[in-house]
Amino acid sequence: MSSKPTSxxxxxxxxxQLANKSQAxxxxxxxxxxDLVKRYTSSVFFDKRLWLADITGSLAHAxxxxxxxxxxxxxxxxxxxxxxxxxxEIEAGAFEWKLDLEDVHLNIEARLTALVGDAGKxxxxxxxxxxxxxxxxxxxxxxxxxLIGDLLTELQKSLLALxxxxxxxxxxxFTHLQVAQPVSFGHHMLAYVEMFSRDAERMQDVRRxxxxxxxxxxxxxxxxxxxxxxxxAKTLGMEGVCQNSLDAVSDRDFAIEFTAAASLAMVHISRLxxxxxxxxxxxxxxxxIADRFCTGSSIMPQKxxxxxxxxxxxxxxxxxxxxxxxxxxxxxxxxAYNKDNQEDKEPLFDTVDTLKDTLRIFAEMVGGITVKPEAxxxxxxxxxxxxxxxxxxxxxxxxxxxxxxxxxxxxxxxxIAKGVDLSELSxxxxxxxxxxxxxxxxxxxxxxxxxxxxNILGGTAPAQVRAQIARHSxxxxxxx
Numbered sequence: 455m456s457s458k459p460t461s462x463x464x465x466x467x468x469x470x471q472l473a474n475k476s477q478a479x480x481x482x483x484x485x486x487x488x489d490l491v492k493r494y495t496s497s498v499f500f501d502k503r504l505w506l507a508d509i510t511g512s513l514a515h516a517x518x519x520x521x522x523x524x525x526x527x528x529x530x531x532x533x534x535x536x537x538x539x540x541x542x543e544i545e546a547g548a549f550e551w552k553l554d555l556e557d558v559h560l561n562i563e564a565r566l567t568a569l570v571g572d573a574g575k576x577x578x579x580x581x582x583x584x585x586x587x588x589x590x591x592x593x594x595x596x597x598x599x600x601l602i603g604d605l606l607t608e609l610q611k612s613l614l615a616l617x618x619x620x621x622x623x624x625x626x627x628f629t630h631l632q633v634a635q636p637v638s639f640g641h642h643m644l645a646y647v648e649m650f651s652r653d654a655e656r657m658q659d660v661r662r663x664x665x666x667x668x669x670x671x672x673x674x675x676x677x678x679x680x681x682x683x684x685x686x687a688k689t690l691g692m693e694g695v696c697q698n699s700l701d702a703v704s705d706r707d708f709a710i711e712f713t714a715a716a717s718l719a720m721v722h723i724s725r726l727x728x729x730x731x732x733x734x735x736x737x738x739x740x741x742x743i744a745d746r747f748c749t750g751s752s753i754m755p756q757k758x759x760x761x762x763x764x765x766x767x768x769x770x771x772x773x774x775x776x777x778x779x780x781x782x783x784x785x786x787x788x789x790a791y792n793k794d795n796q797e798d799k800e801p802l803f804d805t806v807d808t809l810k811d812t813l814r815i816f817a818e819m820v821g822g823i824t825v826k827p828e829a830x831x832x833x834x835x836x837x838x839x840x841x842x843x844x845x846x847x848x849x850x851x852x853x854x855x856x857x858x859x860x861x862x863x864x865x866x867x868x869x870i871a872k873g874v875d876l877s878e879l880s881x882x883x884x885x886x887x888x889x890x891x892x893x894x895x896x897x898x899x900x901x902x903x904x905x906x907x908x909n910i911l912g913g914t915a916p917a918q919v920r921a922q923i924a925r926h927s928x929x930x931x932x933x934x
Contacts, residue, residue, distance in 0.1 A: 497557045501799050504558050505544050507593035509537050511586065512562070514689040515669060516577055518682050525576050532573035536566045559586050580679040581672055584703040584791040588668035591799070593690065595712060598806045599661045605813035606654040606719070610647050611932055612820040617643035618923050621916050623827045624901050625740070626834035633837020636901045639825060641914040644922050646726050651929075653719040660715050664708045667692045671699035674790035704790040706780065706798045713777045713802065716809045717770075723812055724770040727763030730823075734760050739829045744822030747815070762819055769808050776801035834901055835875055838866050843898040843907060844876060851890040861887050875899075 487495075513534065520530035540562055543549040555561045560583075567574030617640035627637040667690065670676065670683035676699040683695045696702035733740035743760055751757035779801050787794055841862050848858040865887050869876050877899040884891045897903045909915035926932075 492553055492556075495556065495793070495796075496553050497796050497799065498551050498553065498555065498561055500803065501558045501587075502551055502561070503803065504590045504594050504799075505562065506541075507590040507597075508558050508562055508586070509541055511589045511593055511669060511690065512577060513537055514686045515581060517689060518686045519576075519579060521685065522680055522682055524579055524679055524681075525573075529573040529576050532570040533566065533577055536570040536574060539569055540565050557583070557587075559583050559590070580677045580681050581669060582674075582703070584673050585668045585671040585699075587795075588671075588703055591802070592664050592666070592668070592692075592708065595709070595802070595806070596661060596665050598810070599657050599664065599712065602716075602719075602806070602809060602813065603654055603657050605810060605817065606650050606657065607930055608817040609813050609820070610650050610654075610926070611930055612817045613643050613647050613650070614923060614926050614930070614932060616820055616823060616825075617641075617647070617919070620825050620827075621919050621923070623825055623830060624834055624905060625830045626837055626839055627914075633834065633839050635842055636834045636839045636904050637914040638905060638916055638919050639827075639830065640916075640919045640923070644919065644926070646722065647926055649722040649725075650719070651926075653715065653722060656715040656718065657712075660708070660712050662693060663711065665692050666694045666696050668696045668702035671696060671702035674700050674703055700790045704787065704792075704795070706784055706795060709798050709802050710777070710780045710784060713773070713780055713805050716805050717774045717777045719809060720766075720770040720773045720812065723816060724767045726816070727766045730763045731760050731767075738833070740826055740833070742824040742826070743819065744824075747819045747822065762815060766812055766816070769812060773805050773808055776805045831901065838869065838876055839901065840876055840899045840904045841866055843904045844895070846907075847895055847898045848888060848890060851892075853888065853890060 516525070516530055516533045519525045520527055525533075540549065543565075549561075549565070551561055552564075555564055563574065563577065566577065619640075620643070621638055621640035623639040624636050625639040625642055626633045627635045627642070667683060667687040669686055670681045687693075687695050730741065730743065732738055734743055743762075745758070747760070747762040748758045749761045751759065780798060783794055783797050844865065845855065845858040845862045848861060849855050853861070865876060865879065865884065868883065868887075869879055872879075877896060881891070881893055881895070884895060898907060906915050906917075909917055911918065
């Protein structure tokens with residue numbers, strides 16, 4: 455006789471949903487998640503770094519729930535007490551992060567419920583993990599942007615100090631990597647100060663859009679509870695509230711925008727790195743980088759390699775890659791939240807870590823750069839760097855610039871054939887190219903004369919460079 459199939463016993467309702475996640479996600483599910491899927495979908499072992507933001511946001515939410523009469527004051531006090539315990543446990547390294555609980559939010563909420571009972575279960579009233587995670591990431595990123603702003607300031611100050619020491623040092627300015635015109639080394643360094651100042655501005659601009667509150671959007675449609683979202687925003691020091699619940703939980707444009715700003719900062723780091731690498735090579739010999747930022751060769755004992763700027767070039771590619779990844783992550787998602795968005799955290803975290811470490815190192819490394827003025831000046835003399843000055847000289851004598859340009863080209867051609875600099879041609883030789891040339895021409899053909907002549911706002915004349923240093927020092931609050 456065949457036996458009738460028996461149905462699986464119906465599980466009794468769980469007392470604590472979060473404590474029983476290993477059995478099934480909730481009472482709706484008839485079987486637990488497979489171990490492979492658990493590992494695949496879990497984020498706790500990287501998003502646990504959001505723990506302080508999660509606690510901060512939860513406390514602000516609980517305070518509002520109590521103020522609105524949604525939970526009572528006893529529950530609110532229990533939540534506060536439980537969160538204080540959890541914070542202490544995490545700071546002491548005693549908190550147990552559980553894979554079964556997927557992410558930082560469920561891990562903290564489960565521990566809270568274990569500590570304070572039903573009060574912990576009431577914390578989630580009026581919110582979803584969707585708006586919770588968006589809030590946590592924004593809170594965390596806001597703090598990181600502030601740290602990055604400080605680091606960008608320190609790097610600018612280091613570059614400013616290097617510029618101030620070398621205002622009168624002549625560096626060959628390059629276009630197409632060909633000697634073009636002499637510039638002040640200080641002026642060259644200030645170009646990077648300008649770049650990093652714009653990076654700092656971008657970070658502050660991004661911060662305003664990061665600093666908006668998604669909490670209260672719940673899963674996607676808002677909530678029926680009478681939440682005071684503006685109160686939570688004020689408690690958390692946020693500048694506004696996300697005005698559309700669907701948008702609040704689904705878009706990660708703030709993370710993309712930050713990563714774009716970080717990518718630009720790294721691009722500027724990479725450009726500086728490229729020059730430092732070239733200048734340190736024997737072919738240039740313009741600078742030395744302090745030994746603590748270099749390595750040797752495993753086979754060639756004479757080598758000193760600029761590993762830090764080289765690696766920074768590589769890390770720039772890494773950060774730009776994160777930007778592309780985040781854009782790709784976002785581009786096809788329909789409203790509202792999708793699990794795809796879990797993939798926003800690792801590239802965002804790594805971008806923040808990479809940028810902060812790079813800025814810290816470069817601020818210190820720049821301070822350890824030794825400049826070699828003689829080598830720079832010799833290089834400037836080799837490239838007919840004052841040719842434009844000769845053209846400008848003849849324009850001031852009444853010749854049209856295009857005609858002057860042609861005359862100087864002939865003069866340079868002659869100097870190349872003779873193996874001498876323009877300043878080494880005789881007055882008679884120069885006058886053969888144009889009769890308007892007089893004895894005072896040699897003043898403009900010197901490197902120093904060329905430098906001083908460009909006494910215009912934004913120019914390389916030492917007087918202008920010193921004025922720019924003073925402006926930047928005042929802007930950065932430099933008291934040195």
